[in-house]
Amino acid sequence: MTRPNVDLCVTLGRIAMRNPIATASGCSGYGEELARFYDLSRLGAIVTKSITLEPREGHLPPRLIETRAGMLNAIGLANVGLDLFLREKVPALAAHNVPIIVNVAGSTRDEYLQVAAALDAEPRIAGIELNVSCPNVKEGGIEFGIDPQALRSLVEAVRKRVTRATLIVKLSPNVTDIAVTARAAVEGGAEALSLINTLRGLAVDPWTGRPLLTNVTGGLSGPAVKPVALYMVRRVWQEVAGPRGIPILGLGGVQFVEDVLEFLRAGATAVAVGTANFVDPETGPKLADGLKQALEKLGCGSPRDLVGAMDLAK
Amino acid sequence: MSDETTIPPRRLDLPVVARREAGHQFVRLSLGAPPDWVSLPGQFVNILCESDPSAVTASEGRPVESEQGEWPQATGLEISRRWPVVRRPLSISRLARDKDRVWIEVLVRAVGAGSRFIQSRPVGSLVNLVGPLGNSFSAPPSDDDRLCILVGGGCGVAPIFGLADYLAARGRRALGFFGASHSGDMPVRLLRTPQPTGDRVEATDIVGEFADAGVPTVLATDDGSAGFRGTVTQALEAWMEKSWDRRPLAFFGCGPTPMLKALGDLARRYDVPCQVSLERFMGCGIGVCLSCATKRRDAANAKGWTLRLTCREGPVVDSNDMIWS
Numbered sequence: 001m002t003r004p005n006v007d008l009c010v011t012l013g014r015i016a017m018r019n020p021i022a023t024a025s026g027c028s029g030y031g032e033e034l035a036r037f038y039d040l041s042r043l044g045a046i047v048t049k050s051i052t053l054e055p056r057e058g059h060l061p062p063r064l065i066e067t068r069a070g071m072l073n074a075i076g077l078a079n080v081g082l083d084l085f086l087r088e089k090v091p092a093l094a095a096h097n098v099p100i101i102v103n104v105a106g107s108t109r110d111e112y113l114q115v116a117a118a119l120d121a122e123p124r125i126a127g128i129e130l131n132v133s134c135p136n137v138k139e140g141g142i143e144f145g146i147d148p149q150a151l152r153s154l155v156e157a158v159r160k161r162v163t164r165a166t167l168i169v170k171l172s173p174n175v176t177d178i179a180v181t182a183r184a185a186v187e188g189g190a191e192a193l194s195l196i197n198t199l200r201g202l203a204v205d206p207w208t209g210r211p212l213l214t215n216v217t218g219g220l221s222g223p224a225v226k227p228v229a230l231y232m233v234r235r236v237w238q239e240v241a242g243p244r245g246i247p248i249l250g251l252g253g254v255q256f257v258e259d260v261l262e263f264l265r266a267g268a269t270a271v272a273v274g275t276a277n278f279v280d281p282e283t284g285p286k287l288a289d290g291l292k293q294a295l296e297k298l299g300c301g302s303p304r305d306l307v308g309a310m311d312l313a314k
Numbered sequence: 315m316s317d318e319t320t321i322p323p324r325r326l327d328l329p330v331v332a333r334r335e336a337g338h339q340f341v342r343l344s345l346g347a348p349p350d351w352v353s354l355p356g357q358f359v360n361i362l363c364e365s366d367p368s369a370v371t372a373s374e375g376r377p378v379e380s381e382q383g384e385w386p387q388a389t390g391l392e393i394s395r396r397w398p399v400v401r402r403p404l405s406i407s408r409l410a411r412d413k414d415r416v417w418i419e420v421l422v423r424a425v426g427a428g429s430r431f432i433q434s435r436p437v438g439s440l441v442n443l444v445g446p447l448g449n450s451f452s453a454p455p456s457d458d459d460r461l462c463i464l465v466g467g468g469c470g471v472a473p474i475f476g477l478a479d480y481l482a483a484r485g486r487r488a489l490g491f492f493g494a495s496h497s498g499d500m501p502v503r504l505l506r507t508p509q510p511t512g513d514r515v516e517a518t519d520i521v522g523e524f525a526d527a528g529v530p531t532v533l534a535t536d537d538g539s540a541g542f543r544g545t546v547t548q549a550l551e552a553w554m555e556k557s558w559d560r561r562p563l564a565f566f567g568c569g570p571t572p573m574l575k576a577l578g579d580l581a582r583r584y585d586v587p588c589q590v591s592l593e594r595f596m597g598c599g600i601g602v603c604l605s606c607a608t609k610r611r612d613a614a615n616a617k618g619w620t621l622r623l624t625c626r627e628g629p630v631v632d633s634n635d636m637i638w639s
Contacts, residue, residue: 027602027603028602029601029602033600033601033602034600034602036322036323036600037323037324037325037600057620057621058604058607058621060609060621061594061605061606061607061608061621062595062605063604063605063607064595064597064603064604064605065595066399066400066595066597069399071400071597073597073603073605075603075604075605078604078607078621275400275597277598277602278400278401278597278598278602278603279362279399279400279401280325280362280444281325281444281598281600281602282325
């Protein structure tokens with residue numbers, strides 16, 4: 001088999017990514033931390049920590065624990081707040097020549113609209129990822145994320161304020177059927193979907209009865225959730241995203257090149273690296289390099305060729 | 315806390331050049347570092363605990379020579395069985411340099427699967443680490459001749475060894491205090507069999523690592539089986555009451571939280587500056603996971619405190635800045 005020239009470029013909404021590897025929100029800070037290890041332009045995109053209108057300190061520690069093949073976290077949306085983010089973090093990140101996607105969280109509909117509009121007015125920001133799925137704070141938008149009517153209405157309202165940047169909606173796995181919320185987000189005007197956020201979980205000290213996280217419950221991430229994420233990407237791709245041409249940013253346990261291939265085959269156009277950044281800060285660019293080799297081996301000229309490509313023959 | 319410059323953190327595969335067991339639960343690994351390695355006492359490395367070493371190689375995206383042929387070689391089932399855990403942060407306990415060669419040492423206590431994996435690495439194998447990370451202890455200014463009191467509790471003595479070397483190389487005077495639960499399980503190199511001294515505080519050269527730096531050491535055990543009977547901070551307090559000649563002091567400590575808190579209390583009582591190195595669970599060690607936050611005093615904040623990351627604004631902190639609750 002002759003090996004093709006692989007072109008890794010993909011597009012997520014109107015965001016041109018030089019490869020399908022992004023970093024996941026909450027797992028890559030504001031970019032500056034990972035920039036100590038590699039040139040961020042080797043990534044397809046960077047998704048920042050959730051930004052809220054006001055600065056947030058987050059929950060008191062302990063707020064992250066390790067579990068079998070995963071992590072349970074309840075950081076509580078700690079972030080510098082919209083003003084400082086626009087004033088300091090965006091200019092610093094913009095110097096790295098990588099598409100910036102900003103994750104937005106809010107406690108009220110109004111907060112979402114205000115933050116999203118301010119970010120849309122900053123031309124250096126390529127995309128806005130609506131976090132309607134944080135399981136860890138009561139203001140984290142989860143009530144929007146699990147109620148299809150509320151979600152559709154919120155996305156519609158945000159869509160009116162976000163005219164320049166690509167609008168992505170990050171879906172919660174903590175629902176009965178993720179295709180229902182995916183459809184609501186797309187009907188509200190989402191140009192891309194990212195999934196999955198963390199699965200709500202609990203860990204308890206068996207002898208004292210104390211929860212291991214101050215917040216009691218947390219969100220499970222890492223390799224432990226990968227099969228769930230793959231199923232949900234497949235479900236959303238088949239039912240909503242595929243037929244309507246909506247790209248999926250797949251995430252949940254992406255650590256190895258083989259994981260990227262699996263997510264593409266399930267229906268993702270691009271993937272985001274979360275927990276694996278903690279294990280190896282250089283995971284993102286390594287996956288991009290490794291994906292090129294893997295696609296050559298598979299005889300694919302583009303990651304697009306693999307999107308949804310599963311062999312279901314009996 | 316130090317202003318001295320160090321090198322930016324890197325991700326490196328370092329060979330294990332020596333492996334020594336100490337007590338029942340401690341292993342010291344000496345790792346060969348690149349010639350340009352610079353780290354300061356108090357800094358740490360974050361070591362990978364990988365259940366499937368080939369998985370690390372596969373994720374590098376480079377061909378692997380093996381019987382199965384060229385990468386990618388792992389099957390879907392093999393991948394689903396991989397069990398990675400996050401890295402384990404370990405203090406750099408000592409640093410040695412010889413012309414163009416550098417070695418760093420880590421002291422590992424057996425706690426769970428991750429630390430046991432690191433302990434099990436044989437001589438000649440590679441250990442993947444990210445470092446050097448974090449801030450470092452600050453020595454008193456060169457014109458300040460105060461006595462440096464170096465206090466280590468259990469495995470927490472690790473960065474204190476490197477600090478003793480560092481201070482000795484700069485001609486500072488130091489006195490070591492080392493505490494353990496009992497004589498049979500100590501992560502130090504004992505130069506002879508320790509004897510119990512009850513409530514008597516005695517500084518000797520019995521602890522090899524401190525003796526290397528010319529630092530006399532007071533040994534304490536909780537059960538009194540070796541040296542002073544009591545905690546290491548009780549030994550320090552007894553020394554201050556009975557033997558201290560009132561010359562200015564500076565405290566440096568690393569160990570369990572109750573020990574650091576007691577050391578901070580003692581420092582406040584005697585108005586002694588006190589730097590402590592914290593141990594916290596870390597998801598990443600580089601400031602992105604935000605898990606290692608600790609409460610620090612902050613007058614500018616309405617609450618009187620703010621959360622700061624142990625990995626970036628630590629692990630060394632002024633004990634007066636800590637809120638231990």
